[in-house]
Amino acid sequence: MASARSNSAARSNAAPLVATIVVIFAVIEGKLRVLLVHRSSEPEQGKWALPGGRWDGSESLDESAARKLREETGAKGVYLEQLFTTSNLDPSRPAAVAVAYFALVEANRVRLRQEEAWRPAWHCVADLPDLAFHNNRVIEQAVARVRAKLEYTNIAYGLLPEQFTLRELQETYEAIHQRPLDRRNFRKRMLSTGIIEPTGAYRREGAHRPAALYRFTSREPVFL
């Protein structure tokens, strides 16, 4: 059955299926996590997968990915970038392409959709189950890209609130790199690149010196 469909789909005038999928990242409890939905129907029933859906041409691919992101998390205006496109995700459907995106969202602004059928949930990227449609590979590439871009862009703005302490920023970087950073060097680097600046405000909490608050100098994607 699947194979009959597959063969006919491979014929040259089968209409290809185009889908967008989104790797949505957030840092929660010091861990880099990714939003997955549970597949309640075939194919790959019972596995976790990246959120996504069919593209119908009524909007651009970027808009489609942004809408998907909004539907899943309520987030808008956050960092969203195209990753790559593949035709190999679903062997039962060779005439299909998936355009993958990744997004960085601020964990505590997110309201997950409460759908019984999908059960969206955050999963730690360091410890993922076997996912549907080779989504493990998609996520790996997304993580690699975020890591690389963290070094020469301001993309971390997507993960943090308007104002934040240097410690919070550093914990975000550490969560993504999965290794500790030197506090002094980190501060120097961040301030010298000019991607952040002090707001002048301080946050008092607990029995210790208050922390200065910073903001990103730009909340648009910027290269260094």
Add this chain to the structure above:
Amino acid sequence: MASARSNSAARSNAAPLVATIVVIFAVIEGKLRVLLVHRSSEPEQGKWALPGGRWDGSESLDESAARKLREETGAKGVYLEQLFTTSNLDPSRPAAVAVAYFALVEANRVRLRQEEAWRPAWHCVADLPDLAFHNNRVIEQAVARVRAKLEYTNIAYGLLPEQFTLRELQETYEAIHQRPLDRRNFRKRMLSTGIIEPTGAYRREGAHRPAALYRFTSREPVFL
């Protein structure tokens, strides 16, 4: 009119069109050039455009791009990488996506197809005409990517023959960066990264000291 078409195409079960396009680079006469074909029919008749074609699902996207490249240049086994995918190239066809690739080929191994209808030809990237389907933007991004990757990968292997002199390698780098490099520092850098090694052979030509020949230590894509 355009809007009527756009509206109907925007309906959810219009079959999307998927195409692959390829930015094929070569360095010829010290200039970075790109292969373009002449559009002999609508839309965008009379303009130059990137080679490409409809994808039918009978092969993967990568294979489709590789085949396109082979058809245009005869080149195989060369460097080929996906760039990005866009749905905005042809306003008259909103339900279409183009998956763009770029390739690096060795100029003097290429045999261009001699087709009257298409007239494939090399164009200097520093001086392009106004192209069909926003292809200027696609090429800009491809150039940016090649420049960046030149610094931390061995992709230049795609542009050079098996054996080459350091001067030839440097001229390739200079063509892509469009600025001169210091000979001594260039040599040091290339050898210290280990992406090239001397073959032991020399090339005698003209009234001067013979140049040592080098090869890439790997002709597979390698990151540094």
Add this chain to the structure above:
DNA sequence: CCAAAAGTGTTTGATTTACACCCATGA
């Protein structure tokens, strides 16, 4: 006064840049 996190500088080594002279060859 104690615990907890914030804030701050200096030294070392590595990397990058700038720069000028000798070498091998063919004519």
Add this chain to the structure above:
DNA sequence: TCATGGGTGTAAATCAAACACTTTTGG
């Protein structure tokens, strides 16, 4: 012997990494 391009080294500047003590606050 001369013209041509091939080959080489060093000094200065910049950048990255390692590292420890003082400050401010609340309890």
